[in-house]
Amino acid sequence: MPHGPDLSISEVIRAELGAPVLVRRLDSSPRSDVSLVEFDGAPAIVKRVTGGPDAADRFRNEVTALRLAGQVRPSPVAALLAADPADLVLVLEYLSHTRPAEVRWTVDYAVALARLHTSPTAGLPPYRGAGQDDVDAFLSLAQRLDVPVPPSAADELRAVLDRLDGDGAGSLLHGDPCPDNAVLTDDGIRFVDLEGAQRGPAMVELAYLRIGFPTCWCVTALPAAQIAAAEAAYHDTRRSLGHPTTGDDLTDACVGWLIQGDALVQRAARRGADHWAALTRADWEWGTATARERLLHRLDVVTTMTAGHTQLAGVAALTDAMRSLVRQRWPRLSTLPMARNNPLTAGD
Structure with missing residues (x-):
């Protein structure tokens, strides 16, 4: 995924979430590219599924699972904000974190x-x-x-x-x-x-x-x-x-x-x-x-x-x-x- 303001994010996602600006690349597996991106100032995680002939299957699988698990309250997964199957790109809720007690x-x-x-x-x-x-x-x-x-x-x-x-x-x-x-x-x-x-x-x-x-x-x-x-x-x-x-x-x-x-x-x-x-x-x-x-x-x-x-x-x-x-x-x-x-x- 390119650095800088001109992200390779489709018009489908831009129309839904706004103009993207790359904040930084994040660590990910060899089979995906993950970045922290702001859409009109709101943070989100952009994930592009890559690598191997099964990439489209893995994309569909993740989209399906996120939508299914998102029906549970409180949700056990990050919310799916947008998805573009043509580019195998998902946009996910940015999760702010906290630190637990040592054993909790x-x-x-x-x-x-x-x-x-x-x-x-x-x-x-x-x-x-x-x-x-x-x-x-x-x-x-x-x-x-x-x-x-x-x-x-x-x-x-x-x-x-x-x-x-x-x-x-x-x-x-x-x-x-x-x-x-x-x-x-x-x-x-x-x-x-x-x-x-x-x-x-x-x-x-x-x-x-x-x-x-x-x-x-x-x-x-x-x-x-x-x-x-x-x-x-x-x-x-x-x-x-x-x-x-x-x-x-x-x-x-x-x-x-x-x-x-x-x-x-x-x-x-x-x-x-x-x-x-x-x-x-x-x-x-x-x-x-x-x-x-x-x-x-x-x-x-x-x-x-x-x-x-x-x-x-x-x-x-x-x-x-x-x-x-x-x-x-x-x-x-x-x-x-x-x-x-x-x-x-x-x-x-």
């Missing part, structure tokens, strides 16, 4: 997530999480690490996928509900960047708090007390909006994130590669942790959650053995940073 952000995050999940879902694509290819690749990883695979593990993992596929398919999922896609305002947290929005099981995103924000560069661990308070707030919010809770057992969702190889790399690098095979050859950094550190954290979480779980006895044995082997093979791996303070974006 997790509760505010969970409340906003519950509001988002109870939004209408018409027109959104179905959830696409871990699949059979992920099961096969994860079990192959165990074999490459010389970890025996219990006979029941493959069937148990397939059953997890079946349960996730059929559970709570009516929820509006953000697709990437990371701390840097959330802004804490005076009215609560509002989400941005909904290109990956889907309709699917709410538990896969509520599990972010336990599994460590798996699709995020800023992957972190949370103290148990913060997780418990946030999950309670999530369920309370759903009930207050007249929606059933998702249940307290997030084991399946965490198992799904553990085996999903795409959760080791940023969004632009997902789909089509066996990241588990690459992991045995080399480690790589992404944000706050390496790929192997992400694996170790997820193995810790799933091993704890599956202990004594009758439907996942083979998975429990497998992840426990893999965790031990990973620690022995790569003894210098660090634990994930502990997010005691607020990791949310400062708004700009």
